[in-house]
Amino acid sequence: MSFTSLEFFVFLPVVFALYWLVPHKYRWAVILVSSYYFYMSWSAKYAILIFATTFISWLCGILVEKYPAKKTRRFLLAATCVVCFGILFVFKYFNWFFACLDTLFSVVGLPSHPITLKLLLPVGISFYTFQTMSYVIDVCRGDVKAERHFGVYAAFITFFPQLVAGPIERSGNLLPQIKAEHTFSFDKAIYGAKLILWGYFKKMVVADFAAIYVDKIYGNLPAYTGMGCVMAMVLFTMQIYCDFSGYSDIAIGVAKMFDFDLMTNFKSPYFAPSIRDFWSRWHISLSTWFRDYVYIPLGGNRCSKARRAFNMMTTMLVSGLWHGASFTFVVWGGIHGAAQLVEDGLKKPLSRIRRTKIGRVLLTLLCFGFCNIAWVFFRAETFGDAFYVLSHCLDGISAPMRYLSGAWADMGGMNLLLFLLFSGIVAMYDLFNYHGDIIEKIGQKNKILSWVMYTALGLLVLFFSQKGVPAEFVYFQF
Amino acid sequence: MKKFLGILLAYAALVVGITLAVNALYVKVSGYSAEEAKFQSVPDNIQVCNLGSSHGVENYLYKEESDCISFNFALSSQYLSYDYRILQHFQEKLAEDCVVFVNVSYFSLFGTAEEEQDEFVSKNMRYYSFLPPEQIKAFDRDMSVKAWLSRYLPATTAGGDLPKVFLEALLGRGDEAAVVTADDIDLAAETAHTVQNHIVHNRRNQDGQLLLNEEELQALYDILALCEEKGWKAVLVTTPLLQEHNEEIARVDPGFKKSFYGLLEQVLADTGAEYRDYSSDERFGYDHSLFLDDDHLNPRGAEIFTDLLVEEFVRGGNGRPEPSAHKTTE
Numbered sequence: 001m002s003f004t005s006l007e008f009f010v011f012l013p014v015v016f017a018l019y020w021l022v023p024h025k026y027r028w029a030v031i032l033v034s035s036y037y038f039y040m041s042w043s044a045k046y047a048i049l050i051f052a053t054t055f056i057s058w059l060c061g062i063l064v065e066k067y068p069a070k071k072t073r074r075f076l077l078a079a080t081c082v083v084c085f086g087i088l089f090v091f092k093y094f095n096w097f098f099a100c101l102d103t104l105f106s107v108v109g110l111p112s113h114p115i116t117l118k119l120l121l122p123v124g125i126s127f128y129t130f131q132t133m134s135y136v137i138d139v140c141r142g143d144v145k146a147e148r149h150f151g152v153y154a155a156f157i158t159f160f161p162q163l164v165a166g167p168i169e170r171s172g173n174l175l176p177q178i179k180a181e182h183t184f185s186f187d188k189a190i191y192g193a194k195l196i197l198w199g200y201f202k203k204m205v206v207a208d209f210a211a212i213y214v215d216k217i218y219g220n221l222p223a224y225t226g227m228g229c230v231m232a233m234v235l236f237t238m239q240i241y242c243d244f245s246g247y248s249d250i251a252i253g254v255a256k257m258f259d260f261d262l263m264t265n266f267k268s269p270y271f272a273p274s275i276r277d278f279w280s281r282w283h284i285s286l287s288t289w290f291r292d293y294v295y296i297p298l299g300g301n302r303c304s305k306a307r308r309a310f311n312m313m314t315t316m317l318v319s320g321l322w323h324g325a326s327f328t329f330v331v332w333g334g335i336h337g338a339a340q341l342v343e344d345g346l347k348k349p350l351s352r353i354r355r356t357k358i359g360r361v362l363l364t365l366l367c368f369g370f371c372n373i374a375w376v377f378f379r380a381e382t383f384g385d386a387f388y389v390l391s392h393c394l395d396g397i398s399a400p401m402r403y404l405s406g407a408w409a410d411m412g413g414m415n416l417l418l419f420l421l422f423s424g425i426v427a428m429y430d431l432f433n434y435h436g437d438i439i440e441k442i443g444q445k446n447k448i449l450s451w452v453m454y455t456a457l458g459l460l461v462l463f464f465s466q467k468g469v470p471a472e473f474v475y476f477q478f
Numbered sequence: 479m480k481k482f483l484g485i486l487l488a489y490a491a492l493v494v495g496i497t498l499a500v501n502a503l504y505v506k507v508s509g510y511s512a513e514e515a516k517f518q519s520v521p522d523n524i525q526v527c528n529l530g531s532s533h534g535v536e537n538y539l540y541k542e543e544s545d546c547i548s549f550n551f552a553l554s555s556q557y558l559s560y561d562y563r564i565l566q567h568f569q570e571k572l573a574e575d576c577v578v579f580v581n582v583s584y585f586s587l588f589g590t591a592e593e594e595q596d597e598f599v600s601k602n603m604r605y606y607s608f609l610p611p612e613q614i615k616a617f618d619r620d621m622s623v624k625a626w627l628s629r630y631l632p633a634t635t636a637g638g639d640l641p642k643v644f645l646e647a648l649l650g651r652g653d654e655a656a657v658v659t660a661d662d663i664d665l666a667a668e669t670a671h672t673v674q675n676h677i678v679h680n681r682r683n684q685d686g687q688l689l690l691n692e693e694e695l696q697a698l699y700d701i702l703a704l705c706e707e708k709g710w711k712a713v714l715v716t717t718p719l720l721q722e723h724n725e726e727i728a729r730v731d732p733g734f735k736k737s738f739y740g741l742l743e744q745v746l747a748d749t750g751a752e753y754r755d756y757s758s759d760e761r762f763g764y765d766h767s768l769f770l771d772d773d774h775l776n777p778r779g780a781e782i783f784t785d786l787l788v789e790e791f792v793r794g795g796n797g798r799p800e801p802s803a804h805k806t807t808e
Contacts (some may be wrong), residue, residue, distance in 0.1 A: 005620065006619075190482065412638060414641060456490070459497065461498070462493065462634055462638060463640060467624040467634070467635060
């Protein structure tokens, strides 16, 4: 079951009704059972892994508070890390790690015996592992108190709106909300419903539409040059953003209907005027996780320039690796890290440019262009594919009209126009969201305008979504 | 809570209402009619029928005044494997002595699996409305929703065609003269395009060699076996083509027909089935007025052609029609 499957449209109303009908003291149980049901509809046997991760991290929290000595805390933290990250390693990185080792052995002339495990990557494993580890680290640091109630803690870890693809919640935010008494809030529920609609628009209309052409082009790269490669790049840029932010919108919107406030995960990242700013707006829950648990413990920026650069690159490389067991992801992370180092080095001239409006616009466009290029490494399965796309983008540009007509030929005129229109709607939404909250603004301004807008949005989802075409959320593979 | 649920219901009603209105307008303006809708009213005791792709859809036209119960099971771009599934599913509808025209076009037995073709997913949807899940290739429950929508609310699955249809209606482009004969189109371009699709595209491996589609060949055998088991008269038919089409095939791949007929002869030898090859029939091949394009008859041509087959195999007429013998070499 995912947010775009039919079962979810039955599941959600049932859980919604149960949650609000049941007395407050049992609501954690409704969340827990429904969340496990949600997860097990994908794969029942892998629910064992979540349970194991949940139990071990909960137990660690209890023991850390019971035995607060520094050495014991460190031991417990290390043991939990080994187990939880170990599970993640086995399912996500084992085969890749031993394939790399095998390659290394071959290069140096040593005998190699490649080991592979035939394991399916459990959906959401990267997300819930990081969520449990953030809890354990926070308890070890004394930032939060350990949760004694296993059921409440398990509900926090498995809260179904954010279970499989985030936002990666901090215990300080979500855990108290699991325990708190909730009253149905009309304003919050309506806000949530509107956000869910935007999420479905981004995912089912823009992302799934782009995915068709991205998969087609990447599936047969030699057949495409020039504008075809540019389209692959730009379409994926929109696909990954609309897919993931669409999921987050739905997750946050669903949570609001239950009177929960999840953290904002995206805040108009493609309007960022710098890569550093981009990372404060893209997958915020993950980037702040890496900031708080990797970058700052390494020393952050309170150290020498060289050390700061090392901390930045390490954090970005690990962030890339989090996304997948492939060097293309690592390089993607590295590219972003390198870009931030360059920005650090050019701090003064860049901040002068940023003071002017035209300067900010130019920097925003530059940043967006950079992201397009970096995403190629994220999407391509091999470096060969990535370099092919990048090196063939300008093929045929000496005949500009013919070059541009490539987009028309590949997608069809009407589809291209529709895609530009829908992307334009997303861009406007993000532009207005950059400094404020467009949903609130529209809701306050004019009720009729609000009704017209959301009716139009719903109709666009109904008429232009890629119904029935298998289109799993991109971040499910992480 | 009541206010929230009330607003949700009002919103849903508004969206559904507008959707139904837009859909009705779309169906009216586009003249949309699902080609698979005919399977909702398959008659009983069918005495003559045909299977096939668009060659089956366009080239067979049974006279309405005929006392013979007939049905056209063909669908555009349909593969033999689906011909077999349809025949299996509707077997109870066929009379004991039914005559089944099994269309075998030049492209029928070659190429990669249907599931690997472009448009497979969208094409496969039409079977959801009349075949059971076990008969549908790569059955997907989520796709059955889209198939339902495509059948009853086609505007919601039209995608880019939706604004296109309304724009064309507004600009009055829908009133272009209908194609009546092959002389109304750019025949040379159309022929080149058709032959590329039928003989080259997705029919060859990376070395350019013709790929035998084992699944489709097996489907042909299965169809003939089912006909024999049920006592139906199976007749393999290659429908008429314009001479330009044959010439284009000879130009693109001189050895192609030898491969096709060699394979077909093996099938005929294995099964003892009858075969009628109208692909180079001079009564059709040089008469543009009987064709819509290089490989599809127009209604007049289809009526004449179908009558020939019905006369021979159903009415048991005296004057046996004489299609030209197929040539294994060009």
